[in-house]
Amino acid sequence: MDYTRELPVVEGRPHPAELDATIAAPLDQFPTRTWWIVLAVTLSFLSFGAFCVGMTFYKGLGMWGINQPVAWGFDIVNFVFWVGIGNAGTLISAILFLLRQRWRTGIARFAEAMTIFAVICAGMFPILHLGRPWLPVYLMPYPNQNALWVNFTSPLVWDVFAVSTYLTVSFVFWYVGLIPDFATLRDRTSSSIKKTIYSVLSLGWRHSNRHWQHYERAYLILAGFATPLVLSVHTIVSFDFAVSVLPGWHTTIFPPYFVAGAVFSGFAMVQNVLIFVRQAFNLKHIITLDHLEKMNKVMIVTGSMVGYAYAMEFFIAWYSGSQFESFVFLNRALGPYAWAYWTMVSCNVIFPQLFWFKKIRRSIPFMFVIGILVNVGMWFERFVIIVTSLSRDFLPSSWGHYIPTMYDIGILLGSFGLFFTLILIFVRILPVVSISEVKAVVEGGQPSHH
Amino acid sequence: MNEQHLFSITALFETPDEIIHAAQETQKAGYTHFDVNTPYPVHGMDRSMGLKPTRLGVFSLVFGIIGAVSAVALMTWVTSSDYPLVIGGKPFWSWPAFVPIAFEVTVLLVAVLSVVTMIVLYFKFPNISHPLHDTPYMKRVSSDRFGISIEADDPAFNEAAVREFLKKIGGKDIAAVHYDLEDLNHGQRMFDPKFIGVLALTALLVSGATYIVFNQLLFMEPFSWMMTQSKLKAQRPSELFKDGIGMRPPVEGTVARGFLPYPFKGKPDEAGKNLVNPLLSTRDVLDRGKSKFLTYCSPCHGNFARGDSRLRGQFPNPPTLHSDKVRNWPDGNIYHVITEGQNVMPSYASQISRDDRWAIVRYIRVLQRAQNAKESDLK
């Protein structure tokens, strides 16, 4: 390992015109058979999910397994899960930008898109679990004649603001990044329909440096604000639980713990999908093994933070002397949902430790499997937090069990279907890598004396 | 026929070092109306072109402050003034709970409005018919070349001199770019009829969709199911009962919770014998008795219970309450009369609660003593 040399971000020093061709290739070609087959699979998941949603709308929330005492089940577990997945995209896009980590350029566009799709999936669940999901506007403080307002002091309302702001700002950030690329596509396409579309979407961008100057400042401001935003979104989601008095929920470490967990699961998902994308679209020299390895390192760091939080919760549960606190944690490990708990611990704490070994960090099959396990583990973490704490709280006479129904599971599968369908469509109509940003970090792309 | 009106002379360069040098030379040569076009931002270009730093950050700061202030102001007004509610036992104005929303609104306004400012103020609105579009120059700077465009409206512009200059600093593919006069005569882009048309159509579609969804769709099945429920509500008819009325009177002998029926119906003497005034003659009780007396009793009995009320003539006057008979009555008798009524006087049981009746009795005793005061009372 030679520390005196800087590793090139893009391998091979491709010419800018080559980059145009490589990255824009999927947009010009008709999709392959593989793409259609995968789309068929995701669409079938999506359809099944849509059917389950339809039944839920028609017959009511009784179709789900939620009841007293477990009034929040798959719906909120999935919500937190998807918001978490979305966090990684903004982290790669915004935080790594602020930290001047140039290796983000190959993966930022895709990661941001993934954020938007994940937040769309997440945002569905608070609406679906309403008694009257066709009235989501009631969640917003719109002026009316009856002085009716939302409860601004409730974390559920904070969620509404946080998730919608997150979706909007992520979309704006993503779109701003796309403007120069739309211009490049506009100037190289021969189809007149595409040309019109790209012209409109590029806002007439002509790569003028007078514009780049303001553009770069806007990008910095967006990155600078998206960073605290992404931290705040999952923090506010954690507040849903932590502001209560329920043991296992009310604990002050939840905000950073949730954020670390979100980044953890999000990076696992990004890494998993990128493995396929770089293979399918010949982007291995732009999305390199070094980048994947760096993502795995981020996973060790955030996974360790999650492990620290587990340890801290356990310690304080004992230290507090509160029998309710101690019981919750013993119940998690030994009670009726122990299988979920141990799945969570092994997937989140034990398996990711393999990433300490460089060989495993750089092995595609291994990292793929560990990525999947991390996502499974993080889903179960939310399940454990929500369901076990609710099923057995203070009064044993109120204890109850939660069994998800077919519709609960169907909607979860449907959300995965939606997520992957959107990704499949995205990779065919938009450049997966940011063309202009990658050109800027190729060796020789910047002036020598700067 | 399109007239050829010169917009600028352009030149292409191959490396970032070349374009930086070219920009510096152009600026040194005194040209001010020129631009550099690169497929990605080149470090140090702003300084090389002599550009002043961007002020976009100031706008963002202003938007941020507006966002924070307006969010806190709205929440303050709602929770302290418009509809205060006690939530979680906390004070109406609980600032810690305002922080998350204030933060989110701040970020939202900064992000969205900064981008809008960038597009409106700095890009001067999207312009898809700029002279540089659809030129070979634009095709290259969009892909793999760096370009300079020296505009014809620069005060120092001279076509031959500019071409010479660009060749000197190493520019390739030196080409002229012309205006399309047809585009020039469109006038203000903002009031372009096509644009207005699109805006109007969008407005129509959005308002139409909103109306249909919120005023029609929401009242259709299944969305209306919760509004039209078959449960029995007040004043609804019902087929379950012979008379078809949904509201039923309570069953004979029903007693309200915490309520014992009056045991001395029609038995004034029993009432007098067995009932004892549970209230003491405290200031509060007497004030209450006085207020109730003046409200309910004085219209007939008069303000001092002398039976000389302002009903004079319109309604038979009741006897004075200062007669020996009434003065010698136990409290229970007076209570009984209020409860049951007597002769022309109706029952006041439904208007005056039991405790209030006892308070009135106390007050009547005060009046009786006042109207028949003895020397010893003054001491």
Place this chain on the structure above:
Amino acid sequence: MKKELPGQVARYGWILLIVGVVIAAAGYLIDPRRMAFDNIIGFLFLTSIGIGSIFLVALEYIAGAVWSVPMRRVNEFLGALTLLIPLLAIPIFLNLHDLYHWTHAEAVAADKILQGKSSYLNVNFFVLRFIIIFVLWSLFYFLFTRNSSRQDITKDQSLTTRNIKLSAVFMPVFAITLTLTAVDWAMSLEPHWYSTMYGVYYFSGTILAALAAATYIIVKMYESGYFPQLQRDHFYSLGALLFAFINFWAYIAFSQFLLIWYADLPEETFWFISRWKNGWEYVSILLIIVHFAVPYFALLTQDSKMDTKRLKLMAIWILFAHMLDLYWLVMPTYSKTVPFSWNEFGFPILLVGLIMVVFSFKVKRNNIVPIGDPKLERGLSFRL
């Protein structure tokens, strides 16, 4: 490259150190209980800078950072302060009974909750934990600095690899030991109270203190010609880190507060309530202003982060803010009202002197710049 700090640094350092010791000794004679509390504040402050600086060294290695390499020695020198922590711990050990309620045997015997914790909160285990933690920290200090110094001579790149691996081991150990330090010395002052965020809270202050101390020293030395090759870009990175961690501290502090305020459980809220009565409310407000509002706006713009004068001022300001933070954490257990007098100046003066003395000592014996580090060239030519 200059070899030594001007002699006055060490001289003034000794003067301050002796003055501080005199005040502390006087305090211990006149009002030992109060001085013991001030001692805890000093102990936590020294720990922050000492182990926080080692954390920054480890962070540079494990993140592969390049911009901080030329200045890493400053953190290494400050890390030496870790070895002196026992000097501040010993007086505390001699006064445990005055400080910690759980050392009162009769109180514990009457209190079921304290009995439940007594397997952790007892004097023997408390001291043992400190010893183990101190040994671990010293070990890491020696290993990091030995590899780093050796590299000056051998220029061996495998030493960097070794330090990277060492950092990977250090991080989880640091997390646990720092948390336990915060729990043992500060949180257990109120043995009935608990917060899972406490370790993270102390960490956020620690990293700020270490960054601020390093920033001040780096800027001061740059102005005196010790780091001639530093550019605006390096200072921007320091300023940006300070800004980022100011926000992080505020986030952690507010989260901890909001959750306890919102749930309103008396067994948790009493800790904050005692910091909102009898004059402590002014200290709380002052803390928000001093530790968040002022540094936030002072370091908000890009230009301010590169301005060396601003960085120096804010570095000192943040060090003061961290001291105030520790005072706010610790002192309400000593007194319901706000105690502020000459006693409180003893340890701060002592510590400033100690830092100056130790730093000049280290500068004399080591290279100020890690001349053997393979990333040094890249670090010096670092541009944003």
